[in-house]
Amino acid sequence: MTFARDTLIGDPDRLPRLPGWVTSRRAETLEDVAFLSGAALAQLHIVLSRNDVPHALLRDRLALRAAEACVTFSGRPERAGELRDAWHLLRPDDLPGPAGEVYLSWRRAAERPVSIKALHRALPETAPEQIAMALDAGQGAPVARAAMALEAVLTQAPRAEVSGLILADAALAQALGWDHLLPVLAGGLKRADLRKRGDDLRLACHRAVTASGLEATRLAADLARRAAHLKSVAPKLRAKGAGEAVAIFLTRDAVAPAALPLPDRAARRLCERLVDLGAVRELSGRDTFRLYGV
Known part of the structure; x- marks a missing residue:
């Protein structure tokens, strides 16, 4: 923009x-x-x-x-x-x-x-x-x-x-x-x-x-600040397609794992890894059908 x-x-x-x-x-x-x-x-x-x-x-x-x-x-x-x-x-x-x-x-x-x-x-x-x-x-x-x-x-x-x-x-x-x-x-x-x-x-x-x-x-x-932190932890992500996933998080308020360019299980693991790194937050408060965002 x-x-x-x-x-x-x-x-x-x-x-x-x-x-x-x-x-x-x-x-x-x-x-x-x-x-x-x-x-x-x-x-x-x-x-x-x-x-x-x-x-x-x-x-x-x-x-x-x-x-x-x-x-x-x-x-x-x-x-x-x-x-x-x-x-x-x-x-x-x-x-x-x-x-x-x-x-x-x-x-x-x-x-x-x-x-x-x-x-x-x-x-x-x-x-x-x-x-x-x-x-x-x-x-x-x-x-x-x-x-x-x-x-x-x-x-x-x-x-x-x-x-x-x-x-x-x-x-x-x-x-x-x-x-x-x-x-x-x-x-x-x-x-x-x-x-x-x-x-x-x-x-x-x-x-x-x-x-x-x-x-x-x-x-x-x-x-x-949150975007800078997400970019700083991106090199630690080893999943194929992680770079594209980070780019998606930097443009959307909320992201479902299914929207990421990874297999379903890998996408969920990536989201959990980003939460552990403090780079994204889980927004829904649910155990299933979770949404994540910066």
Whole structure:
């Protein structure tokens, strides 16, 4: 994922942090809140310029968080664990269910560079013309454009929260010059915020970006450290296909052993070995049908 030409290499423990005044200050006016969200986005942009951050993995994990927020907005009970299961334990020809569809939409939206074609793949029920209109709905600063895209979708279809939030994040990415959508808005908004319009909605979006920008920066730093450790232990892995397996772990929020390019038993042994080395974690808490992730 390309955010800047001059990508940086460095110690993951020294990733730049968001200044404390960005989150400690309680801003009330639209101008003050916009200033803070701009600072959060500037800091996030710097972090995303670094190639020691596993960008695809970061997007995939943020997609899970965004899907969880959207499922919560709809009143459904599924949380991260159930959403992972809805996708990773899906059998051929099965349908993922409503919550799984939400998760699939976010994953598809975040995994490819922003384009109308890619967004239509993530939102097949939204016509390409509607996607183009939403992306072009706003002008001005990035968060304002994202808020206008969200408002345009929700004005036309008040219950289309998933489509609106995905297209709002896409508009934000385009305005910032990012190649890929980074899911940030959904995790910082409340259900009541989605009923707001005009300046009230813009204010909510600025606050959401400030809060989510901080969380995304922290997550990027954590994943950079974990990715560095996984790469450092990779030479200790002797299984054929281990290198490809490590590459998969560095791009996906969760991985089932069956998804690795190894025989079933060898894949399970590799996952257990990586857990023993502290390079990945078992995410499901089960004895069978386990999922692993960095």
